[in-house]
Structures are given as structure tokens and as C-alpha cells.
Amino acid sequence: MHGDPACFAAAVRRRAFGRALRIGTAVDPAPVGDYVASIAKQPTQHGMTSTNPFPKAD
Numbered sequence: 001m002h003g004d005p006a007c008f009a010a011a012v013r014r015r016a017f018g019r020a021l022r023i024g025t026a027v028d029p030a031p032v033g034d035y036v037a038s039i040a041k042q043p044t045q046h047g048m049t050s051t052n053p054f055p056k057a058d
Helices: 005-013 016-021 030-040
Strands: none
């Protein structure tokens, strides 16, 4: 999953976190959602909003 809020929402709908972590119990996605929301609001070098937590180095 990348840092796009729409991608996060899709992962929550599909319950992808539990499968990705290979655990049988429910996973609370709230901490990941908080992180995704915080990085989605951060301006990039060019003044645009970033949705990628791992931007390419220029």
C-alpha cells in the first residue's frame, strides 16, 4: 500500500492488513490511517501535496 488515502480506504474495505500480516485476528487500521492522513497533508518541495511516503530523490 502506498500513502494514498484512497488506497488505504480500499485496504480497509478488503481487510487486507490482517492477511498481509498473516494473523487470524482483526487488526485496528486506525494508526495506519492517522499516518496516511498526516503524510497526505504534507507539502512537497514543489508545493503539491504528497501521497507517497517514500518520494524519489531528485
